[in-house]
Amino acid sequence: MEAMRVNWTDDRLDNLSSRMDERFDHVDERFDHVDERFKQVDERFKQVDHRFDRVEADVRGLREDTDGGFSQLRGEMNERFDRLDARFDSMQRTLFLAAAGIIAALIGTQL
DSSP: OOOOOOOOOHHHHHHHHHHHHHHHHHHHHHHHHHHHHHHHHHHHHHHHHHHHHHHHHHHHHHHHHHHHHHHHHHHHHHHHHHHHHHHHHHHHHHHHHHHHHHHHHHHHHHO
8 A cells, every 4th residue: 555645745735725715715605695695685674674664653653543533532422421410410400309399298288
Protein backbone atom coordinates (compact mmCIF):
# COMPACT_ATOMS: atom_id res chain seq x y z
CA MET A 1 0.00 0.00 0.00
CA GLU A 2 1.07 3.43 -0.79
CA ALA A 3 1.86 5.66 2.16
CA MET A 4 -0.35 8.67 2.66
CA ARG A 5 1.00 11.91 1.40
CA VAL A 6 2.07 14.13 4.17
CA ASN A 7 3.25 17.03 2.11
CA TRP A 8 0.89 19.28 0.25
CA THR A 9 2.10 20.67 -3.00
CA ASP A 10 1.39 24.19 -4.13
CA ASP A 11 -0.79 22.84 -6.94
CA ARG A 12 -2.86 20.83 -4.54
CA LEU A 13 -3.26 23.79 -2.19
CA ASP A 14 -4.28 26.02 -5.10
CA ASN A 15 -6.75 23.36 -6.23
CA LEU A 16 -8.17 23.09 -2.72
CA SER A 17 -8.39 26.86 -2.45
CA SER A 18 -10.24 27.18 -5.76
CA ARG A 19 -12.66 24.39 -4.78
CA MET A 20 -13.34 26.07 -1.47
CA ASP A 21 -13.92 29.37 -3.27
CA GLU A 22 -16.40 27.62 -5.58
CA ARG A 23 -18.17 26.07 -2.63
CA PHE A 24 -18.38 29.37 -0.77
CA ASP A 25 -19.66 31.06 -3.92
CA HIS A 26 -22.36 28.42 -4.04
CA VAL A 27 -23.17 29.05 -0.36
CA ASP A 28 -23.33 32.80 -1.08
CA GLU A 29 -25.82 32.14 -3.89
CA ARG A 30 -27.93 30.06 -1.55
CA PHE A 31 -27.89 32.84 1.04
CA ASP A 32 -28.95 35.27 -1.66
CA HIS A 33 -31.95 33.03 -2.33
CA VAL A 34 -32.69 32.86 1.39
CA ASP A 35 -32.48 36.65 1.63
CA GLU A 36 -34.92 36.95 -1.28
CA ARG A 37 -37.34 34.57 0.45
CA PHE A 38 -37.10 36.61 3.65
CA LYS A 39 -37.96 39.72 1.65
CA GLN A 40 -41.04 37.92 0.31
CA VAL A 41 -42.03 36.84 3.81
CA ASP A 42 -41.56 40.41 5.06
CA GLU A 43 -43.87 41.67 2.29
CA ARG A 44 -46.50 39.11 3.24
CA PHE A 45 -46.29 40.16 6.88
CA LYS A 46 -46.76 43.77 5.81
CA GLN A 47 -49.88 42.75 3.88
CA VAL A 48 -51.20 40.81 6.87
CA ASP A 49 -50.48 43.79 9.16
CA HIS A 50 -52.33 46.07 6.74
CA ARG A 51 -55.31 43.71 6.65
CA PHE A 52 -55.26 43.43 10.44
CA ASP A 53 -55.27 47.22 10.74
CA ARG A 54 -58.31 47.39 8.46
CA VAL A 55 -60.14 44.67 10.44
CA GLU A 56 -59.28 46.44 13.69
CA ALA A 57 -60.65 49.72 12.33
CA ASP A 58 -63.83 47.94 11.18
CA VAL A 59 -64.30 46.36 14.60
CA ARG A 60 -63.74 49.75 16.25
CA GLY A 61 -66.41 51.26 13.98
CA LEU A 62 -68.85 48.45 14.75
CA ARG A 63 -68.24 48.89 18.45
CA GLU A 64 -68.95 52.61 18.21
CA ASP A 65 -72.13 51.96 16.21
CA THR A 66 -73.26 49.31 18.67
CA ASP A 67 -72.50 51.47 21.69
CA GLY A 68 -74.45 54.35 20.15
CA GLY A 69 -77.38 52.06 19.35
CA PHE A 70 -77.43 50.63 22.86
CA SER A 71 -77.29 54.11 24.38
CA GLN A 72 -80.26 55.18 22.27
CA LEU A 73 -82.16 52.01 23.17
CA ARG A 74 -81.36 52.51 26.86
CA GLY A 75 -82.71 56.07 26.67
CA GLU A 76 -85.94 54.90 25.00
CA MET A 77 -86.41 52.15 27.59
CA ASN A 78 -85.85 54.59 30.47
CA GLU A 79 -88.42 56.96 28.95
CA ARG A 80 -90.99 54.17 28.65
CA PHE A 81 -90.36 52.95 32.19
CA ASP A 82 -90.81 56.51 33.45
CA ARG A 83 -94.19 56.69 31.68
CA LEU A 84 -95.16 53.29 33.10
CA ASP A 85 -94.17 54.45 36.61
CA ALA A 86 -96.34 57.56 36.15
CA ARG A 87 -99.29 55.39 35.12
CA PHE A 88 -98.86 53.17 38.19
CA ASP A 89 -98.67 56.26 40.41
CA SER A 90 -101.89 57.58 38.83
CA MET A 91 -103.64 54.24 39.27
CA GLN A 92 -102.51 54.05 42.89
CA ARG A 93 -103.91 57.56 43.56
CA THR A 94 -107.21 56.62 41.91
CA LEU A 95 -107.54 53.43 43.97
CA PHE A 96 -106.71 55.33 47.16
CA LEU A 97 -109.32 58.02 46.42
CA ALA A 98 -111.93 55.36 45.51
CA ALA A 99 -111.22 53.45 48.72
CA ALA A 100 -111.42 56.68 50.75
CA GLY A 101 -114.73 57.55 49.04
CA ILE A 102 -116.18 54.11 49.80
CA ILE A 103 -115.07 54.34 53.43
CA ALA A 104 -116.57 57.86 53.75
CA ALA A 105 -119.86 56.65 52.20
CA LEU A 106 -120.01 53.70 54.60
CA ILE A 107 -119.35 55.96 57.57
CA GLY A 108 -121.94 58.47 56.31
CA THR A 109 -124.64 55.81 56.03
CA GLN A 110 -123.97 54.56 59.56
CA LEU A 111 -124.59 57.92 61.18
